Amino acid sequence: MRRSRAADPRGRAADRGSRTVTLTGLVAATALTASLTAACGGGTSTDTEGGNTDPKTLTYWATNQGASLEHDKKVLTPELKKFERQTGIKVKLEVIPWSDLLNRILAATTSGQGPDVLNIGNTWSASLQATGALLPFDDKTFAKIGGKDRFVPSALASTGTAGKDPAAVPLYSLAYGLYYNKARFDEAGIDEPPATWSELVAAGRKLTKGGKYGLAVEGANLAENSHHAFVFSQQHGGDFFDSEGKPTFTTAANVKAVKQYVDLLAGDKIAAPGNAEYAQNQSLKDFATGKAAMLLWQAADTTLKSHGMKPGDYGIAPVPVQSGAPGQGRNVNSMVAGINISVFKNSDNLDGALKFVKFMTSDTEQKHLNSTYGAIPPVKSAQDGGTFSTPAQKVLRETLATSAAPLPQVPDESKFETLVGTAMKELFADAAAGRQVTEKSVRDRLAKAQQQMQS
Template sequence: VDSALGSTGAEGQPPAAVPLYSMAYALYYNKQMFADAGIDAPPATWDEFVAAGKKLSKDGKWGTAMEGSNPSENVHHAYVFAKQHGADFFTPDGKPDFTNDGAVTAVKQYVDLMAKDKIIAPGNAEYAQNQSVSDFAKGRTGMLLWQSASANLTSQGMSEDAYGIAPVPVQSGTPGAGTQVNSMVAGINLAVFKNTDNLDGATEFVKFMTSDTEQKILNTAYSSIPPVKAAQADPAFNTPANAVLKDTLAKSAVALPQVPDESQFETAVGTAVKELFADAAAGRPVTTDSVKAALTKAQQQMPTK
């Protein structure tokens, strides 16, 4: 699948690895809570998402939950918001560009779900261990933005009939190419080093792991999507939930930046967002200036060439 290959190396260069399994973000929503709140359909835009969240945030329950102390989750959402605003965190030649207007707007929009819109409980600023999934599974929140969550929700006792799944909202409401991306692809890949002592054995192992049979076993266990097209055709991956994930991967997902310093980017920007969530939880203002200052600090932490 093209989006999976996009996470296997530098753009325009041959893949440096082989995709093993694919995950996409989706919007999971509690059907009963939606019905009780008079919400007829899952939100397609972020404005609709906030409006739904406000209707759901009552009687000790909240619209949604976030892993505010998890840098990886933070950077995933920040990156998707940035792409929706037509922005990126790196210039075309790979230099960090964390403080451009689109990136600042994106991070602020994300943190504002707690700071301004107040559809996320302040305590979520400390979440880092999948607590948001647990809150959703236990009916404490009405919506969840997560990657391939079905197996996780089932393990926590939530019936598949209790929730629906829809594409992650975008600015306009229509997922598609360009700025309407609504999921990132990080890349769970296999690579073989050229200097391996057993090149033939390693290559055979890659072939085995990406074979149709093994892809079905692996991705069924993880409720993920096979990056191998032939394996995707198996009935196990044609459920309504998987249809949303497959469509997202095929049409509106993009790889995280394929740059040498990508891991440092995740840590720096993810931590900046964590600190902004802490401000929001404490009632400190989250402004365009404060977001830009946090991203400036993050950029200063990136390696210099």
């Protein structure tokens, strides 16, 4: 969720697509308890210790990281064949779109018809951890996949509730960047990408003319909305939950944050009114075709290429902050985005599942898959090399290392993404329809979301 890639859960991804899920599914996620006993996996074992009735098979649900589900299958299938040659274990692959993934996971926990291993948006980690359905990665389990110290600390921070054994391990790390069209910038006489939001708005106004706009947003993408709300809130010194995990949606900082983001379309008018209806990856096409000159996204390279845009046509800069470094407030300019890989606790092939996780997080696979998807390896030893040392990747690596923050690791995080994302979708719709977006209207929408969160 995001997309996130995370967002998202655009908890996001390469190009995670929309991390949008139904509210019904999210409520169900938080309602499930640790007493889940449904068996998920490839076998039919009756062994209460989780024995391997069929140790030569695994089922794997992968997330949509590339331009299409078919593209992901082409990327992953050779790697799964490699794993089979190394271990003798055959992996049955299904790539699941983000719009379906969480509900599929929930159905698996209750029906017993699910995978052994699955990808999740990292922003969902605490929510899914609360169900009790995922295998905890304690020290003993981490040792089976090469050790906990191999992973980047910021990526590990988005694997579950603090103080508990992680419910997943990082697979692909992502951060938001500001993508900008070099030709459009040259035409407008803009010498360098904006570093603050006031500079971005000023540049966006120069770029908005002749049916083209300065920035593309996705106003109907719930995960993208919530991710940007979180970042803006951090920059204004706020948060959406207090230290006890209770929602604080209507604080002055959060109202200011949501209004500032929605105002990119509503007040500043540097995004097209039609962007209010964009829900999944449509903004990338606008950017790739020159209709929009800037884009806030995670690992968009694969999708931009599918739309005919070459890497040399655009640059990637850090997402702007409020008033420069150190400036006012916090300089958080991205959530810690990415994809985690998890194991169902009741899998009939736990040994094979952990071998597969070890394979997917090996240096070789981390370098190959993250470079293919335009992501950053969360395994420290896999980050060396030319692919991850380009100027663009350096920007994203620096963001993850110094200025990204994990979304709240609370059990209701998934519900937060849906409710706040929906409130912002409604505000974008108001703006597109010509209705004024005010601090009061923002506060009212957030108050409604908070009330639903607490019900």
